[in-house]
Amino acid sequence: MNALRHRLYEAAVQSPEIDIALLERLYARHVGGEPETLREDFAGTALTSARFVESDAEREALAVDLDAAVLAHAADHGLDEDERARLTLLAGDVRTRSERAYDLVIAMNFSWAVLDDAALGEYFATARACCDGLFVLEHFDGPELRRPRRAEHRADGFTYVWEQRAFDGRCLDAALHFVLDDGTHLDDAFTYRFVLRTADEVRAMLASAGFDEVTLYAEDARGRRTARRRAPRAPLWRGLLVAR
Numbered sequence: 516m517n518a519l520r521h522r523l524y525e526a527a528v529q530s531p532e533i534d535i536a537l538l539e540r541l542y543a544r545h546v547g548g549e550p551e552t553l554r555e556d557f558a559g560t561a562l563t564s565a566r567f568v569e570s571d572a573e574r575e576a577l578a579v580d581l582d583a584a585v586l587a588h589a590a591d592h593g594l595d596e597d598e599r600a601r602l603t604l605l606a607g608d609v610r611t612r613s614e615r616a617y618d619l620v621i622a623m624n625f626s627w628a629v630l631d632d633a634a635l636g637e638y639f640a641t642a643r644a645c646c647d648g649l650f651v652l653e654h655f656d657g658p659e660l661r662r663p664r665r666a667e668h669r670a671d672g673f674t675y676v677w678e679q680r681a682f683d684g685r686c687l688d689a690a691l692h693f694v695l696d697d698g699t700h701l702d703d704a705f706t707y708r709f710v711l712r713t714a715d716e717v718r719a720m721l722a723s724a725g726f727d728e729v730t731l732y733a734e735d736a737r738g739r740r741t742a743r744r745r746a747p748r749a750p751l752w753r754g755l756l757v758a759r
């Protein structure tokens with residue numbers, strides 16, 4: 516059941532090939548050239564890192580996650596020996612500094628928002644120290660995120676339910692449930708407590724950590740991301756904060 520919940524999570528919320536193509540475009544625009552090294556923080560099963568090392572024979576990745584058991588699922592991604600040798604798994608806190616710096620440091624799917632302000636400040640300082648190019652954070656916000664709500668989404672062979680349970684003015688308690696087409700329910704497959712921050716608050720914390728150029732790319736209704744000076748006024752939006 517544990518392996519299943521990770522597979523369902525990947526199918527429901529991750530699109531590593533699309534993310535890597537987008538990261539390459541951002542890197543070309545903000546840094547120039549192509550990224551060869553990636554540090555994926557809050558990596559889970561290290562799916563994005565696996566697809567990154569697969570995408571080019573020169574590419575190397577470090578995947579960092581607190582949970583060694585989740586990271587071990589990196590073995591399920593079908594890498595050959597050479598690709599596997601270019602992927603390093605680090606079971607530890609994202610605040611751990613790596614021995615080298617990376618062209619790209621990423622924290623996708625809002626995972627970083629589980630950190631309180633002190634921990635997030637320390638994490639940004641680590642990201643700054645370990646980043647030779649771009650630091651990319653996925654962000655979400657809007658009034659819809661600040662109230663109880665359930666949203667059902669269809670995927671291939673299952674439905675997943677995003678539940679916002681409670682918001683206390685600062686933190687959102689949320690859960691991800693899966694319902695398979697054969698009737699199996701995985702309730703509370705993942706639960707989270709996110710600290711909700713505005714894009715401006717996160718920008719200020721990135722600046723304090725030493726990132727001096729931060730660009731917000733917000734996704735529009737058609738899924739296109741455009742650089743914006745201000746956060747959208749939409750009820751719910753997601754986007755990327757891209758820091759140099």
Ligand SMILES: C[S@@+](CC[C@H](N)C(=O)[O-])C[C@H]1O[C@@H](n2cnc3c(N)ncnc32)[C@H](O)[C@@H]1O
Nearest residue numbers: 557558559580581582585607608609623624626
């Ligand atoms: C939802 S998964 C993210 C999976 C994937 N990277 C994605 O973008 O969807 C969040 C992961 O963050 C890890 N995590 C939470 N706090 C952490 C910390 N302080 N340091 C390292 N990993 C952490 C959890 O163990 C969990 O596997």
